[in-house]
Amino acid sequence: MAKLPVDIPELVKEFGPHVHRVPPGGWAHTGPDDKLVKTHCCFCGQQCGIQLRVRDNKVVGFEPWEDFPFNKGKLCPKGVKRYMQDEHPDRLKAPMMRVAGKGFQPTTWDEALDKTVAEIRRIQQAYGNDSFGVLSGASLTNEKAYLMGKFARVALRTANIDYNGRLCMVSAGAASRKVFGMDRSANPWSDIPKAKVILLAGSNVAECSPITTDYIWQMRENGGKLIVLDPRMTPIARNADLFIPVRSGGDIGVFNGMLHVMIERGWIDYDFIEKHTTGWEQVAETVKKYTPEYASKIAGVPPEMIVKAAEMWGPAPTSFVLHARGIEHHSKGVENCVAAITLAVATGRIGREGCGYAMITGQGNGQGGREQGQKCDQLPGNRSVENHEHRKYIAGVWGVPEESIPRKGLSAVKLIEAIHDGKIKGLISICFNPAVSLPDANYVREAFEKLEFYANIDFFLSETARYADVVLAGSLMEEDEGTTTNVEGKVILHRKAVDPPGDARVDWQIICDIATRLGYGDKFPYKNSHDIFEELRVASKGGISDYYGMSWEMISEQNGVYWPCPEVGHPGTPRLYEGGKFAHPDGKAHFVPVEWRPSAEMPDEEYPIILTTGRVVSHFLSGTQTRRIGGLLDQYPQPRCEIHPRLAEKLGIADGDFVKVESRRGHVVVRAQVVKTIRPDTVFIPYHWPLGRSANNMTVRAIDPESNIPEYKICAVRVIKTVEPTDEIARLEVEAGGIR
Amino acid sequence: MSAMAFFIDYSRCIGCQACVQACAECDTHRGTSMIHLETIERRDSVQTAPQVCMHCEDPICARVCPADAIKKTPDGVVQSSLKPRCIGCSNCVVSCPFGVPKYSAEIDQMMKCDMCYDRTSIGKKPMCATVCPSGALTFTTMEDIQRTRRGIPVNSWRFGEEDVKTKVYVMVPREVERVNVELVQITPTPASLPEDPYDIALMLEEVR
Numbered sequence: 001m002a003k004l005p006v007d008i009p010e011l012v013k014e015f016g017p018h019v020h021r022v023p024p025g026g027w028a029h030t031g032p033d034d035k036l037v038k039t040h041c042c043f044c045g046q047q048c049g050i051q052l053r054v055r056d057n058k059v060v061g062f063e064p065w066e067d068f069p070f071n072k073g074k075l076c077p078k079g080v081k082r083y084m085q086d087e088h089p090d091r092l093k094a095p096m097m098r099v100a101g102k103g104f105q106p107t108t109w110d111e112a113l114d115k116t117v118a119e120i121r122r123i124q125q126a127y128g129n130d131s132f133g134v135l136s137g138a139s140l141t142n143e144k145a146y147l148m149g150k151f152a153r154v155a156l157r158t159a160n161i162d163y164n165g166r167l168c169m170v171s172a173g174a175a176s177r178k179v180f181g182m183d184r185s186a187n188p189w190s191d192i193p194k195a196k197v198i199l200l201a202g203s204n205v206a207e208c209s210p211i212t213t214d215y216i217w218q219m220r221e222n223g224g225k226l227i228v229l230d231p232r233m234t235p236i237a238r239n240a241d242l243f244i245p246v247r248s249g250g251d252i253g254v255f256n257g258m259l260h261v262m263i264e265r266g267w268i269d270y271d272f273i274e275k276h277t278t279g280w281e282q283v284a285e286t287v288k289k290y291t292p293e294y295a296s297k298i299a300g301v302p303p304e305m306i307v308k309a310a311e312m313w314g315p316a317p318t319s320f321v322l323h324a325r326g327i328e329h330h331s332k333g334v335e336n337c338v339a340a341i342t343l344a345v346a347t348g349r350i351g352r353e354g355c356g357y358a359m360i361t362g363q364g365n366g367q368g369g370r371e372q373g374q375k376c377d378q379l380p381g382n383r384s385v386e387n388h389e390h391r392k393y394i395a396g397v398w399g400v401p402e403e404s405i406p407r408k409g410l411s412a413v414k415l416i417e418a419i420h421d422g423k424i425k426g427l428i429s430i431c432f433n434p435a436v437s438l439p440d441a442n443y444v445r446e447a448f449e450k451l452e453f454y455a456n457i458d459f460f461l462s463e464t465a466r467y468a469d470v471v472l473a474g475s476l477m478e479e480d481e482g483t484t485t486n487v488e489g490k491v492i493l494h495r496k497a498v499d500p501p502g503d504a505r506v507d508w509q510i511i512c513d514i515a516t517r518l519g520y521g522d523k524f525p526y527k528n529s530h531d532i533f534e535e536l537r538v539a540s541k542g543g544i545s546d547y548y549g550m551s552w553e554m555i556s557e558q559n560g561v562y563w564p565c566p567e568v569g570h571p572g573t574p575r576l577y578e579g580g581k582f583a584h585p586d587g588k589a590h591f592v593p594v595e596w597r598p599s600a601e602m603p604d605e606e607y608p609i610i611l612t613t614g615r616v617v618s619h620f621l622s623g624t625q626t627r628r629i630g631g632l633l634d635q636y637p638q639p640r641c642e643i644h645p646r647l648a649e650k651l652g653i654a655d656g657d658f659v660k661v662e663s664r665r666g667h668v669v670v671r672a673q674v675v676k677t678i679r680p681d682t683v684f685i686p687y688h689w690p691l692g693r694s695a696n697n698m699t700v701r702a703i704d705p706e707s708n709i710p711e712y713k714i715c716a717v718r719v720i721k722t723v724e725p726t727d728e729i730a731r732l733e734v735e736a737g738g739i740r
Numbered sequence: 741m742s743a744m745a746f747f748i749d750y751s752r753c754i755g756c757q758a759c760v761q762a763c764a765e766c767d768t769h770r771g772t773s774m775i776h777l778e779t780i781e782r783r784d785s786v787q788t789a790p791q792v793c794m795h796c797e798d799p800i801c802a803r804v805c806p807a808d809a810i811k812k813t814p815d816g817v818v819q820s821s822l823k824p825r826c827i828g829c830s831n832c833v834v835s836c837p838f839g840v841p842k843y844s845a846e847i848d849q850m851m852k853c854d855m856c857y858d859r860t861s862i863g864k865k866p867m868c869a870t871v872c873p874s875g876a877l878t879f880t881t882m883e884d885i886q887r888t889r890r891g892i893p894v895n896s897w898r899f900g901e902e903d904v905k906t907k908v909y910v911m912v913p914r915e916v917e918r919v920n921v922e923l924v925q926i927t928p929t930p931a932s933l934p935e936d937p938y939d940i941a942l943m944l945e946e947v948r
Contacts (some may be wrong), residue, residue: 021771022771027770027771028770030767030770061765062765064865064867064870064871066865066870071873073865073870073871074758074870074871074872074873074875075758075762075871075873076756076758076873077756077757077758077760077761079758079871080758080761080762080765080871081761206754206755206756206874207754207756210754210756210758210873210874211873213752213754213873213874213875214752214873214874214875217752217874217875218875218888220890221888221889221890223890232940233785233786233938233940234786235753235754235755235786235788236754237786238785238786238787238938239751239752243943245940245943245944300944301944302944617754617755617756617757618757631761631764632761635757635760635761644940644941645783645941646941655783673782674783675782675783675784676783676784676785676936676938676939676940676941677785677786677938677940678940679940679941679944680940680941680944
């Protein structure tokens with residue numbers, strides 16, 4: 001009975017989000033630290049190195065880690081303030097049970113775990129194993145991601161496990177697998193400054209991955225040129241040599257149009273194509289009709305821009321494609337990415353210094369989190385859950401019969417739909433906040449109310465955890481140790497700085513405790529997360545993402561190791577595809593022809609404006625962490641609707657007015673921010689807020705058929721000037737979803 | 741080792757405010773940021789500009805201070821006001837051509853960037869320049885900046901008839917030797933709007 005135990009204002013009062021501004025001991029306390037711990041930021045996929053200052057088992061501040069090669073001490077505002085989470089007053093310090101009408105009451109671990117296991121057993125006996133689902137997280141360490149996949153298949157025997165990387169990187173990964181046979185950025189970031197031209201597609205790096213801007217600026221200092229595709233003039237687009245303000249959903253127009261021009265002008269590397277690729281003829285045939293004029297109608301930009309892009313990209317000696325959610329969050333996300341990386345392959349500019357491509361990971365362990373087997377269709381090492389040989393190998397590692405491993409399950413959006421349809425009755429989730437992060441938020445909230453049992457593992461009571469029957473107080477990154485895999489495919493080590501506070505437990509221990517109570521203790525005998533890594537190494541051996549040759553000592557000494565690292569003594573693989581050798585069995589890159597098609601919901605008379613969503617620099621994902629940190633909240637206290645002056649004037653809207661932005665599924669009321677830096681047919685709202693401020697109230701549940709990523713980047717809305725809302729939710733503090 | 745210097749490159753600034761957040765973590769004024777991030781005009785562009793104290797060779801803020809509260813160290817760092825001396829008159833605030841010192845009514849004292857003296861005096865870098873993710877703020881040697889940047893560092897300014905030399909450099913195009921700061925702000929006329937490089941609607945109508 002996963003209903004809210006008390007109303008939202010009461011929950012907010014007790015569990016926040018509350019704003020926290022002061023480090024342990026206060027600002028004036030500047031005594032010596034007990035230790036400085038070299039670790040990494042807990043937020044985005046850049047995984048910057050940082051040193052945490054520790055005093056009396058508390059994180060009291062940070063010190064830049066200038067020797068760490070990726071970021072050399074540089075940090076974005078989130079990295080600077082991340083340490084404020086550690087002693088946050090909202091921190092969950094004990095397990096809790098929901099008591100209707102009374103909220104959440106602290107309980108013992110025995111009671112919480114017994115209740116969880118009893119409900120898992122009851123539901124699975126009544127409705128079958130697959131009626132209990134697992135939603136996991138891409139911010140978990142590799143060890144925890146691996147553990148979650150094993151827990152679902154071995155202890156729960158459910159097929160239905162998926163993770164929130166489904167909202168982030170899966171289109172990029174699927175496109176890379178199609179073209180290259182492997183899902184990883186092809187180059188280390190040190191190749192970026194060596195490129196003579198960069199195509200940055202759908203990536204607001206200045207706000208989503210700020211450290212990357214330094215690499216791009218270095219490229220420009222070296223005389224390279226920058227092409228940016230985005231419906232908004234982002235801070236990186238401001239200094240681009242060519243900025244293409246593409247209409248959301250029109251990216252294939254630009255990519256295919258560029259290729260059309262490049263074929264006409266002879267800027268194709270036919271020698272490379274012949275030796276190292278297959279399928280070129282079909283691609284060349286497909287792009288024949290994508291003349292600049294035809295492409296411009298799709299992309300919503302003048303044809304001259306597409307020609308100019310081809311003129312910059314085509315003849316360059318070295319080049320780099322960078323892409324991110326802007327082209328991936330679409331019901332054609334995989335095709336968008338394929339069309340973008342086709343430009344790199346057609347010019348043979350991949351697999352050598354300064355030449356390649358990269359997908360910019362959004363979540364902390366977005367890369368590693370999608371390799372270790374917590375996806376619904378995947379086993380560790382990027383293996384297929386449907387492949388007999390792969391299943392047999394992993395069954396051997398786990399010591400279970402192959403037939404006991406469930407087949408492919410439901411991906412995140414479909415899993416929520418199955419809950420809504422009553423097919424999935426129980427759920428356990430960790431570090432995933434679907435009530436804010438999934439599209440069509442009203443539908444998601446309805447689904448959660450239909451669950452018979454829901455257990456949530458997290459360190460703050462997220463908007464989703466409010467629906468839980470049992471809350472299991474978990475751990476922050478600095479309270480355990482383990483590895484993550486950064487945007488470059490480099491495996492790095494997070495070191496423990498402090499113990500979990502109060503009765504909170506490290507996450508892997510909670511999972512192992514449940515597995516043990518379910519009768520599978522012998523399959524989960526780990527004494528620490530290093531034990532899990534040692535098993536993960538073996539499980540990944542021979543897989544695509546092969547970690548077998550790595551050790552924590554090696555990762556620590558070398559400041560990270562790139563996978564594949566298949567043998568002990570292997571140095572790791574910073575740059576993929578050198579010598580034109582690709583990861584498909586035939587060793588070649590596979591061209592895939594891509595046709596443009598409309599997005600799932602296009603603007604019409606009733607809803608004439610495109611809504612696109614994204615991030616702001618001071619907040620992260622569903623805001624569960626960053627809306628609790630004072631400095632970050634002050635920087636961007638609540639969502640605003642960016643709107644061009646021409647559209648604003650037409651709608652009678654002035655800067656700062658309250659506007660109601662409404663789609664067929666729901667609405668928000670936010671303030672308008674009138675800016676010339678957005679297309680006049682498009683409005684933008686960042687997605688980090690809950691309830692009446694949630695951009696996902698409007699977004700559409702359409703997904704890419706291959707990757708199952710939701711189409712966050714385009715839906716149809718109308719925008720109406722309105723007045724300040726006065727309901728109870730609106731009166732909450734801003735960090736909790738209120739409005740000012 | 742060559743002397744370290746502070747360089748600002750406005751073209752690299754992405755407006756992320758990591759500098760502002762990190763400045764507040766500095767051990768000398770914990771919790772309060774001494775750096776400003778200026779937003780030019782958000783309606784018109786995404787241009788932003790970080791503003792640290794430029795540490796003038798002949799600091800006018802110190803010259804106009806009636807209480808002699810602003811001191812310059814032998815290595816050229818202009819310090820924030822001395823608490824026992826500052827009378828909160830704000831002479832420094834109104835006189836600084838860069839708009840750096842700010843009067844804090846809460847503590848009745850002027851506060852401004854002191855180039856993280858607690859850090860720079862022991863060989864560390866200022867917090868803002870260490871963390872700046874885009875390299876808009878950099879603390880390094882002259883040789884390093886000349887090797888890694890297209891532009892050149894300049895520390896000469898002309899405000900009307902007044903020449904000012906600063907310890908902090910700004911990166912400018914190679915042909916620029918001195919930054920001329922117009923004292924009269926020229927606002928764009930309606931006729932100049934079609935040239936607006938940041939208006940996407942105009943960009944879609946005409947390709948430059």
